Amino acid sequence: MLFREAPVDRPEELFDREAEFGELRGALGAGRLVLLLGMRRVGKTSLARAATHDMPRAYVDLREFEWRQYLTWDDFYAALRSALPRSRRAAEFLSRISGVSVAGVEVEFARGSRRPPPPEVLKALDEWAGSESRRLVVVLDEAQELYKLKGGSLAPVLAWAYDNLRNLAFLLTGSKAGLMHRLLKLEDPESPLYGRRVQVVRLGPLPREKALEFLSRGLSEAGVEHSPALLERAVDSLGGVIGWLSYLGLEAVRAGRLTEGLIEEAADKAARLAWGEFCRFVRLRGSMRYLHIVAAAAEGATWSEIKRYLEIREGPVNDAEVGRLIKSLVDEGWLEKGEAYRVADPLVRRAARSGWGC
Ligand SMILES: Nc1ncnc2c1ncn2[C@@H]1O[C@H](COP(=O)(O)OP(=O)(O)OP(=O)(O)O)[C@@H](O)[C@H]1O
Ligand SMILES: [Mg+2]
Numbered sequence: 001m002l003f004r005e006a007p008v009d010r011p012e013e014l015f016d017r018e019a020e021f022g023e024l025r026g027a028l029g030a031g032r033l034v035l036l037l038g039m040r041r042v043g044k045t046s047l048a049r050a051a052t053h054d055m056p057r058a059y060v061d062l063r064e065f066e067w068r069q070y071l072t073w074d075d076f077y078a079a080l081r082s083a084l085p086r087s088r089r090a091a092e093f094l095s096r097i098s099g100v101s102v103a104g105v106e107v108e109f110a111r112g113s114r115r116p117p118p119p120e121v122l123k124a125l126d127e128w129a130g131s132e133s134r135r136l137v138v139v140l141d142e143a144q145e146l147y148k149l150k151g152g153s154l155a156p157v158l159a160w161a162y163d164n165l166r167n168l169a170f171l172l173t174g175s176k177a178g179l180m181h182r183l184l185k186l187e188d189p190e191s192p193l194y195g196r197r198v199q200v201v202r203l204g205p206l207p208r209e210k211a212l213e214f215l216s217r218g219l220s221e222a223g224v225e226h227s228p229a230l231l232e233r234a235v236d237s238l239g240g241v242i243g244w245l246s247y248l249g250l251e252a253v254r255a256g257r258l259t260e261g262l263i264e265e266a267a268d269k270a271a272r273l274a275w276g277e278f279c280r281f282v283r284l285r286g287s288m289r290y291l292h293i294v295a296a297a298a299e300g301a302t303w304s305e306i307k308r309y310l311e312i313r314e315g316p317v318n319d320a321e322v323g324r325l326i327k328s329l330v331d332e333g334w335l336e337k338g339e340a341y342r343v344a345d346p347l348v349r350r351a352a353r354s355g356w357g358c
Contacts, residue, residue, distance in 0.1 A: 041243025
C-alpha cells in the first residue's frame with residue numbers, strides 16, 4: 001500500500017522525490033557533511049533511509065530523545081551501538097580501542113570515565129570502511145537533539161572527523177533552526193565547523209498536484225471511494241506534507257471512506273505538531289514578537305497592518321525592528337510574501353487563526 005505508518009526504507013517505495021533523492025545521493029557521494037532539512041512529517045527519515053539503503057551505514061535515531069531535558073554521551077553511545085553495521089570486521093576494528101568489548105558482531109561501550117573518546121570510535125570506523133574500500137555513512141536522524149548533549153558538544157567532533165577521516169560521511173537530518181542555528185552554528189565564526197563545506201538538501205511539502213495524486217492513488221489502490229472535491233478539501237487543510245497525507249489516507253482506508261470529519265481530525269492533530277515547532281522557533285529566538293506577527297498574518301496582512309498589530313500588543317516598535325522580525329520569519333519559511341504577508345503552512349495558519357499561544 002502507498003500509505004504506511006512507518007518511514008519508507010527502499011527507494012522504490014518512495015512516492016515522487018526523484019529530484020531530492022538524486023540530490024542527496026550526489027551530496028553523499030561528493031561531501032563529508034550533508035544536512036537534510038525539512039519540517040516535521042515531511043519525509044526526512046524516509047528519504048535518508050532510502051538514499052542510504054545500499055550503502056554501509058550507521059543509522060542513529062535520535063528522535064527518542066526529543067522529550068528529554070538532556071542526554072549524556074552514554075545515551076548517545078547506546079543509540080550508536082545499536083546502529084552500527086553488523087559486521088565482524090567492523091567489530092574487530094572497534095575492539096582494538098580500550099573501553100570497547102566485542103562478542104561476535106555485538107559491540108559494547110564502557111560507560112562513564114572508561115567510555116572511549118568519540119574520535120577514537122570514529123577513527124576505528126573510518127579505518128574499517130577504508131579497509132573495505134567503502135564509505136560509511138553515519139546518519140544522525142534528528143541530530144538537533146544532540147544540542148542537549150551534556151559533557152562536550154558534537155560540533156568539534158564533527159569538525160575533527162571532517163578534517164581527518166576520509167572514509168566517513170555524515171548525514172544529519174532535522175529542521176533548519178535546530179541544525180544550522182542551534183547545533184552546528186554554521187554562520188558563527190566561533191563555531192568549530194565554521195568554513196567547512198556543508199552540503200544542504202532541502203525537503204519540502206509536495207506541490208498541490210502531487211499531493212492530490214498521492215491521496216488519490218493511495219485511496220484507489222485500497223479500493224476506497226473518494227470525490228475530487230474532498231481530496232481538494234484535504235489538501236487545502238493539510239497542505240502537501242506527505243506524513244499528514246499518509247496519516248489521513250490510512251485513517252480513510254481504515255474507515256472505508258474519506259470524510260470531512262477525518263480531514264478535520266487529521267488537520268487538528270497535524271496543527272498541534274506544526275504549532276509546537278513554531279513555538280520552539282519562538283523560544284529559540286527569545287521574542288514573543290514573532291508570535292504576534294504570525295497571529296497578525298493569519299488571515300493575510302500588509303507590512304503596516306503587522307506593525308499596527310504588533311504595537312497594540314507591545315507598544316511602540318521601530319520600523320527597522322519590524323522589518324528585521326518579518327524578514328527572519330520569511331527567511332525561515334514561516335511567512336510568505338505575496339500582495340500581503342501570509343502564513344505559509346496551512347497547519348500553522350490554522351493554529352494561528354484559532355489564536356493559540358506558545
Ligand atoms: N516519499 C514518500 N512516499 C510515500 N510515503 C512517504 C514518503 N515520505 C514519507 N512518507 C510517509 O510519511 C510519513 C512520515 O515520513 P517520515 O517519518 O519519513 O517523515 P519525517 O520528516 O522523518 O517525520 P518526523 O518529523 O516525524 O521525523 C511516514 O508514514 C512515511 O511512510
Ligand atoms: Mg523522522
